[in-house]
Amino acid sequence: MSEIHERFLQQVLQAVSKSEPGIDVKQNLAGEVTLQRDVRSIVLHGDGTKVSVRLLAYHFITGQVVVETLEEARSIFQAWVLDSIRGEDFRIRFPTAKWVDIEGLVESGDVIRARWNGLIAAANQGVPPDKELGPFLKAAISDPVVAQLFPFTSMFWLMFSRCTQYPYSTHGLPYVRPESTDLYEVHRDNDLLGSGDALQALELVRRALPNDIGRAIHGNAKDLGLPH
Numbered sequence: 001m002s003e004i005h006e007r008f009l010q011q012v013l014q015a016v017s018k019s020e021p022g023i024d025v026k027q028n029l030a031g032e033v034t035l036q037r038d039v040r041s042i043v044l045h046g047d048g049t050k051v052s053v054r055l056l057a058y059h060f061i062t063g064q065v066v067v068e069t070l071e072e073a074r075s076i077f078q079a080w081v082l083d084s085i086r087g088e089d090f091r092i093r094f095p096t097a098k099w100v101d102i103e104g105l106v107e108s109g110d111v112i113r114a115r116w117n118g119l120i121a122a123a124n125q126g127v128p129p130d131k132e133l134g135p136f137l138k139a140a141i142s143d144p145v146v147a148q149l150f151p152f153t154s155m156f157w158l159m160f161s162r163c164t165q166y167p168y169s170t171h172g173l174p175y176v177r178p179e180s181t182d183l184y185e186v187h188r189d190n191d192l193l194g195s196g197d198a199l200q201a202l203e204l205v206r207r208a209l210p211n212d213i214g215r216a217i218h219g220n221a222k223d224l225g226l227p228h
Contacts, residue, residue, distance in 0.1 A: 023081070028155075040081045044073070055080050055090075055097075062087065062118075065097045098125045111164050112150050112216055116141045119151060132178035133158050135198040146205055149173070150216040160205075162213075165220040171227035174208035176201055 024036045033044045036056075043054040053076050055063040067073045079085050079093060091099055120141065123134030136158070140146045149160040152168065158176040161168035174188040184201035186193045186208065194204045221228035 035077060035081060037081050038084075040084055042077055042080055063090070063097045063099045065094055111218070112148070115151055115164075116147060119153070132156075132181060133176070135182045136176060136178070136184055136201055139198040139202050140205070143202060143206065145209065145213065146202065148215040149213070161216060161221075162226050163217050163219050163221050163224055165218070167221045167228050169221035169224070169226035169228045172210065173213075174205045176205065 022037050024034075024041075026034045026036075028034075031046060035042050035044075039057055041056045043056065045052045045054075050066055050068050051073055053065045053067060053073060055065070055076075065072075065076055067076065076094065079090060085093070087099070091097060116137065120134065120137045123131050123137055125131075133153070137151075140151075146160070149162070150164045150168070152159050152161065156177055158178075159168065159170050160173050160175065161170055162173070163169050172189065174186050174193065177185045177187065179185055179195065182197050183195060184198065185195045186201050186204040188208050193208055195201070196204070217224055217226075
């Protein structure tokens with residue numbers, strides 16, 4: 001983790017404990033830090049002297065900014081999470097941000113389709129890790145079985161869920177990792193099922209799904225009693 005990343009995290013933790021109630025702070029094994037309040041969050045990942053800041057709304061990746069100073073990172077956190085400014089205003093204030101219009105997708109009412117479209121839009125904008133997943137995502141969204149599941153990314157993996165909210169239900173379902181722009185590995189339960197291009201990987205995913213798989217249910221695995 002870079003020095004700026006550590007310093008920013010410590011300052012945010014102090015702010016949370018003293019004057020910012022309702023901020024949920026999480027850190028994963030890769031050193032990524034998530035700061036969330038209500039439906040807005042940012043994910044920070046240190047890379048040398050720079051920090052990549054991913055912006056999320058409704059758990060959708062909506063933008064990404066790379067910053068080099070603590071002040072920039074704090075400004076983004078303030079604007080996106082604390083002040084909840086509109087996307088168009090954020091783009092004006094931070095013109096270097098890569099951006100995906102998530103608000104319009106979510107308003108469509110179909111959160112599963114919106115999530116697929118959001119990941120594809122992020123891939124088209126070159127937002128990692130979605131850009132490597134682009135060919136697979138574009139093939140999978142047209143598949144009548146796979147497109148019923150709720151997709152999300154975890155590190156470099158594309159996961160599938162039986163429900164639309166965290167904690168997700170992924171037990172026994174396959175997951176996909178890009179090896180290059182159009183080469184993918186498909187795994188299930190820590191076993192490698194095979195690899196291939198987007199269409200070959202999609203076929204591996206379909207064959208690995210349970211026979212009774214259906215459309216993802218609105219809600220989270222814990223409340224719905226689903227395996228996770």
